[in-house]
Amino acid sequence: MEPSLSPSPCLQYSPPELASPPSDFNLSDMRKLMDGHNLQDRDWLFGLMIQSKLFNPRFSGGRVFVSPDYNQSMEQQREMTMKRIHYLLDCGVFQEWLTGRGPEVEMRKFALHEVIGMYDHSLAVKLGVHYFLWGGAIQFFGTKRHHDKWLRDTENYVIKGCFAMTELGHGSNVRGIETVTTYDSKTGEFVINSPCESAQKYWIGGAANHATHTIVFSQLNINGKSEGVHAFIAQIRDTDGNICPNVRVADCGHKIGLNGVDNGRIWFDNVRIPRENLLNSVADVSPDGQYLSAIKDPDQRFAAFLAPLTSGRVTIATSAVYSSKMSLAIAIRYSLTRRAFSITPNQPEVLLLDYPSHQRRLLPLLAKTYAMSFAANYLKMIYVKRTPESNKTIHVVSSAFKAILTWHNMRTLQECREACGGQGLKTENRIGQMKGEYDVQSTFEGDNNILMQQVSKALLAEYIAVQKRNRPFKGLGLEHMNKSCPVIPSQLTSSTLRSSQFQTDIFCLRERDLLIRFAAEMSQLQAQGLSREYALLQSYQLAEDLGRAFSDRAILQTFLDAEAAVSSGPLKSMLSLLRSMHVLIILEEDASFLRYGYLSPDNAAGIRKEVTILCSELRPHALALVSSFGIPDAFLSPIAFNWIDANSWSSVQPQQGATVPL
């Protein structure tokens, strides 16, 4: 029989609010918990960007959205980045970023930097290079003479700094760099050289167009003896922007993202700098050319040297979380308004987020993003409260969190992009573009895999030290190893799975067991005559599993701590639901639980079922959970709102909006 042709009614946009019951927890309380600090400063900065034409406001579907015009050429994008920096500078955003002191100043700086990254990663990276790398190097590696001379001018952009550490031939292995600096006692100057092509400085943000000065990382050669890597200040451009003599600069060219940052390459040909330009907090050279350092061991010297650079990893980790929040807010709002396929004839099509499979794709990532948010807040907190004693913890935790949070972000971006279907491919909808913009995060400031190896290595060292000195574990959250081994019930009921006791136990069990296995394998390999270094290479699988185990346990701890600070009520219940989702999805996805037998196959199957149930329980709260991210509408994208209006014929007609001046 021919189906009768009747006109079907047009699709109407129905806002996500209509597909979501009112939230039972308070959104602004949740936002306070998530953002953690400086909320008004954040909102002020959002406003500064929304109100300025420099931030490329565009009208779509009756709303304003701000995001860079990625259709501009690389050169245009770089100039826009610089203009935006000057605007924010004039508004006082960077006040005290280098001249201020103390945890409050640092937290404000982090908050504002996070907000800037939500607008554009290029803008955040360009600022990060200038303030955190160049400025941070002067603060941390320099002494009073450097502080007095450079910090205020840097804060006010009187000079523009960059940070030349990476070379063509050496990235994460900073100790292998080939740039060489010698000292000329006759003139009291250092002489910097790039002895070969592989020694050219590479990926130096700011070097290609704008930077006037750079930190140069170089081997220091005194009287024929190499004293290891040191940092110097060199000028590379004059105030008119001309390249200085004996310096050669080239562009790194167009990249898969971050084209608003002018990454360049630098060669030094006998560049002479005054003796005072050695950043001498750890070691110095006297006018007559004697090398002076309080730290005799070059390994320790190097470690002391790089320790303060953790701030880069802290900002990368937190900005990864905000990127995940943006993509989830867009994809989840879209999934609450976009329908596909009817499951019963003549009925409306089904909302994307009402498909259990779609819930399974997005909601676990949402729960994990909550967990990572608490982890990032904890990381910031231990960083700003750092003491010489906490340096090791900060190094290990920042390495682990940087890797885990940035990997999580890339995965979230890809899933959200796919969840938005074709609309996800449009640059205006942000998520797809962000994949290119944020990809670099798994590489810069330490390759993620290498960072994770460092985590396992640090844990191993701790284990060996405890065994050797016969003392209890203290620090890095390893105290649980002093207790007896947790026992996992053979029958895992839903309420067990959702209990913080079980969740903590199974993560601790995994970490404990993997650390013991890793140590055992290492000692076995070394007993066979392998060197420690070679044995480490061979044990990479256990090292990887252990790195994950440490990170998961540490992140869970930050979640539990955040939860403990909230008084009973709907907000706390929501957090507990999110935590269970976060833990169970790890139990479901990470093969190590089955591989090493922490879970039986039956239990693994039970967990998979529980995840489905958690998905359906989170579904009604999805909108409230992304609204709690506190991202202004203008920073989301057209598909997060009325995408039918945004794509209407009238929206492409020139007279639109012309009647209302603004």
Added chain:
Amino acid sequence: MTVMAPPGSTNGDGEQVLVEENLFLRTLILNRPRQLNALSFQMVSKLLELFVAYEDDCNVKLVILKGNGRAFCAGGDVAAVVRDINGGDWRLGAKFFWKEFILNYVMATYSKPQVSILNGIVMGGGAGASMHGRFRIATENSVFAMPETALGLFPDVGASYFLSRLSGFFGEYVGLTGARLDGAEMLACGLATHFVPSARLSLLEAALCKLDSGAPATISSILDEYSQQPHLKENSAYHKLAVINRCFSRRTIEEILSTLEREAVNSADNWISATIQSLQKASPTSLKISLRSIREGRLQDVGQCLTCEYRMVCHVLQGEVSKDFFEGCRAILLDKDKNPKWEPSRLEQINESMVEQYFSKVDDEEWEDLKLPAKFSFSASLLAKL
């Protein structure tokens, strides 16, 4: 034409809102000319009742709102509110604002076009009764201001929504200093959508009477016919947008003031010193809560803005942190000595937690957050009309 009450014949006890019916047009006339059409509780209630009724009335396609006499509307009748409160309970005052804010919300989310003819003074509550509507007609007689900070209040009636959406940081400037704008400036900054010389208003109204459609494009083309491009006066604040943005974009009132003072050193401009003076004369508490309100409003929808403003106004009426509103009304409206004694008297005496308190729920058993009429939520017209 049906005239429910003869225009100009009433004040005090008479009809405070006149209604003219014409085909699909309803013209509402604020009719308290001696009080510059200040909105009484009775007027707000009447307007709300009419607007709600017209929403569902298919015979109404367009609403005009205008004032009788030389004012469109000089604001809410706060003197009456203060009298009420002095006589007893702050909750009586809160009732007025509740009703007024609901009216503002209904206007902001209205599905039918509202044309407000602003041929005279438009201040405070008057701005609230017009700025949320689709079309705002300024004339050479228009005088716009949000003078609340000089009164110990803050720009309410949804001003945190409409001021924060003006270009750059002009909204902060207008809201904090209480600066007066003329019709040309209103058009330039977007507070008005059209400028029509007052001599042409009757012709314009006659043209609108004949309309059989409420399509914004149709109305817009009629308004365009009678509009002209006014000349922005040479010393207009709108020409100072660069300085305004530089100063009023600052994070705090203190920084706004110090940036203005730095600018003043480098320029002999009277405008800057007048701006500094108006900030110095305003209630310090008002300045702080107003800035925060505008900043938060920039990131919120109109319903959230009004809800937040309602919390704020209840705290103002309660007078727990500061009683500046009563002092302001005394000095400006009642005793008219124009010399209010603000308490706290200096900006640095007002800390974060004092400001925070204005944005929190009110600790009172009977108190509740503003309840927005659900019917008007999520409507397509929720979008900014500015």
